[in-house]
């Protein structure tokens with residue numbers, strides 16, 4: 001076996017629907033995920049993230065290109081790939097007529113685990129996802145966040161070698177999200193590999209070893225959160241309230257982002273005091289903070305992750 005959990009080469013997907021023009025959802029995506037890594041796909045709505053995960057998890061055939069999971073070609077030998085993977089699909093829902101405890105347990109039995117292992121893994125996963133108090137209620141009676149926790153519990157309980165999670169923490173409160181992050185970290189130290197998608201930049205940064213920024217079916221950039229942030233060209237972000245339209249005055253300090261209301265300047269620490277003096281003279285109030293993935297995303301994609 002190779003040291004890679006997943007490798008795609010020039011993966012393309014064109015959706016064809018009768019009566020509609022074809023949609024190129026993936027335009028040649030090459031990536032690799034090493035064993036034990038947590039990798040996030042970051043991209044705006046329609047970027048192609050779900051399409052990639054659906055192909056990788058054998059649910060959709062690529063138009064061209066190749067993708068392998070643990071050395072097995074996903075399109076040609078999907079039956080060899082399936083035992084290695086477990087999937088939380090985008091907008092997946094638990095079975096309404098099962099309780100979380102029943103859903104997790106029966107899924108593990110269906111995957112071939114012994115009753116004993118299934119039972120202990122079920123209890124551990126329910127506990128990790130904070131579902132102990134809801135574990136015996138029909139899923140139809142659970143809140144949206146509790147249902148999503150049930151989906152994640154079902155998949156983490158498999159401890160499959162490769163987990164695909166499409167927006168796993170959508171709709172969860174901040175505490176549940178952190179519990180998911182902790183669990184993912186534990187799973188990868190136990191040898192699993194995780195490929196997830198997210199729109200939350202803090203989640204991508206806190207959780208993943210590496211990120212792929214995807215837009216229009218292409219990988220625009222990849223690397224660690226640190227590398228992506230460094231590529232912005234400074235380590236501090238200075239927000240200037242009420243300075244919209246004053247781009248020219250601040251351009252010499254670093255790249256300037258004008259969102260129509262505020263101006264933000266990316267600077268290195270050495271230039272900070274000079275910039276502050278200028279801002280004070282212009283009677284502009286200043287807030288200084290670290291550069292985040294948001295600025296990196298904006299630089300790479302040209303638009304913010306939430307912008308239409």
Ligand SMILES: Nc1ncnc2c1ncn2[C@@H]1O[C@H](COP(=O)(O)OP(=O)(O)OP(=O)(O)O)[C@@H](O)[C@H]1O
Nearest residue numbers: 015017023025043044045046047048049050051052
């Ligand atoms: N079954 C389909 N038929 C036609 N076009 C599709 C189909 N599924 C997705 N698309 C299109 O393919 C592109 C990529 O969609 P995809 O669902 O992969 O994006 P995504 O990055 O997961 O977006 P989101 O963040 O909204 O979940 C979009 O333009 C979408 O409209």
Ligand SMILES: [Mg+2]
Nearest residue numbers: 049050090166
């Ligand atoms: Mg999606």
